[in-house]
Amino acid sequence: MLIDSEKLQQFVSAIFVSGGAEFSVAQETAKHLVLANLKGHDSHGVGMVPTYIQNLRAGTLNPTAHAKTIRDSGSVILIDGQFGFGQIVGKEATDIAVTRVKENGLACIGLRNAHHLGRIGTYGEIAGAAGFVSMHFVNVVGHEPRVSPYAGTEARLQTNPFCCVVPRDRNEPIVLDMATSAIALGKVRVAYNAKKEVPDGALVDHEGNPTNDPRVIYEKPSGTLGPFGKHKGYGLAFMCELLGGGLVGEWTMQPDNQRVGTIVNHMLMVVLDPDLFGGHARFQSEVSSMIDYVQSTQVAAGHDKVRIPGEPELESMEDRLSNKIPIDNTSWNEILDAAKLIGMQPKDIDRLTI
Numbered sequence: 001m002l003i004d005s006e007k008l009q010q011f012v013s014a015i016f017v018s019g020g021a022e023f024s025v026a027q028e029t030a031k032h033l034v035l036a037n038l039k040g041h042d043s044h045g046v047g048m049v050p051t052y053i054q055n056l057r058a059g060t061l062n063p064t065a066h067a068k069t070i071r072d073s074g075s076v077i078l079i080d081g082q083f084g085f086g087q088i089v090g091k092e093a094t095d096i097a098v099t100r101v102k103e104n105g106l107a108c109i110g111l112r113n114a115h116h117l118g119r120i121g122t123y124g125e126i127a128g129a130a131g132f133v134s135m136h137f138v139n140v141v142g143h144e145p146r147v148s149p150y151a152g153t154e155a156r157l158q159t160n161p162f163c164c165v166v167p168r169d170r171n172e173p174i175v176l177d178m179a180t181s182a183i184a185l186g187k188v189r190v191a192y193n194a195k196k197e198v199p200d201g202a203l204v205d206h207e208g209n210p211t212n213d214p215r216v217i218y219e220k221p222s223g224t225l226g227p228f229g230k231h232k233g234y235g236l237a238f239m240c241e242l243l244g245g246g247l248v249g250e251w252t253m254q255p256d257n258q259r260v261g262t263i264v265n266h267m268l269m270v271v272l273d274p275d276l277f278g279g280h281a282r283f284q285s286e287v288s289s290m291i292d293y294v295q296s297t298q299v300a301a302g303h304d305k306v307r308i309p310g311e312p313e314l315e316s317m318e319d320r321l322s323n324k325i326p327i328d329n330t331s332w333n334e335i336l337d338a339a340k341l342i343g344m345q346p347k348d349i350d351r352l353t354i
């Protein structure tokens with residue numbers, strides 16, 4: 001089916017209000033998820049709603065929690081998300097970072113105990129819109145691992161996202177925002193629900209053989225998701241685990257820590273004002289000259305153009321704002337079931353979806 005983004009946001013917001021969230025919290029969380037769909041990341045869009053409702057009902061997602069500062073050393077701040085919606089505590093932590101960068105030029109924020117932060121680029125884009133550079137190292141815990149280290153056949157990590165954003169004058173920022181696994185786990189879920197295969201090189205089965213079948217992640221016998229780029233992707237995933245998880249969250253995937261079937265993200269975020277270095281104008285001049293230079297290469301066979309990071313998301317958004325957001329039947333039925341489970345009346349579901 002195809003659904004309009006505004007209508008989808010209002011429906012998802014109503015589901016979260018039924019789950020006990022304040023209207024503004026529900027709206028912000030729904031907006032983040034729908035924006036992920038608009039930007040082409042269905043893996044981190046409204047398809048996450050059933051998981052959020054499951055965790056909310058299990059008490060591992062607190063719909064009323066907000067970011068709480070637990071240590072403030074000026075430019076370095078430790079914030080506890082108290083297992084609130086990641087979309088809320090992540091935005092609150094980013095807003096604190098932007099305020100501090102305006103005062104001090106630099107902010108290093110550790111956000112621990114956030115429920116799923118969703119699309120990490122959302123936070124980088126807030127910093128980018130304010131004219132700042134930002135870097136994000138995130139780990140993912142609270143459940144069994146799914147990602148194997150390079151040269152290993154057993155899962156030891158999760159999809160640990162990394163994000164880096166560079167601001168541009170009069171333009172959307174450059175946004176590199178990615179899972180460190182070969183593909184995001186949510187993309188395996190979307191393929192599983194749509195009964196499709198995943199691309200080559202992403203999954204291995206329980207015997208370590210390459211496979212395109214997403215069932216190895218959701219059914220027994222279990223396979224694993226590999227890192228992107230062999231040892232390099234694994235290395236970055238490991239750093240996200242140590243910096244986001246070990247340093248900030250004090251909670252990594254190692255087996256002494258709890259795994260209760262929920263999703264917890266810890267994030268190390270460094271935000272800085274380019275004026276701290278050579279100054280805004282010179283930086284912007286190098287950024288735009290470099291974009292021109294990179295895009296001046298001849299285009300390789302099978303491609304239409306050279307893009308800069310963040311460009312595919314902008315193209316997707318333009319398309320989906322006009323042509324609506326596609327959602328497969330399994331994912332849509334799971335969202336409807338989640339709405340019923342959390343107590344929405346059928347007449348309200350119909351009013352918001354038909």
Ligand code: NAD
Nearest residue numbers: 117118119120159161175176177178179184307308309310
């Ligand atoms: P992806 O592979 O689609 O894109 C990764 C990056 O590459 C993006 O910055 C994109 O703009 C860029 N890119 C894509 N195609 C390009 C091209 N042709 N030329 C130039 N640049 C290009 O993203 P992904 O790895 O599937 O991650 C999807 C989302 O999942 C991200 O938003 C990430 O934050 C999120 N995520 C979140 C969690 C979590 O626990 N919260 C975990 C993993 C991933």
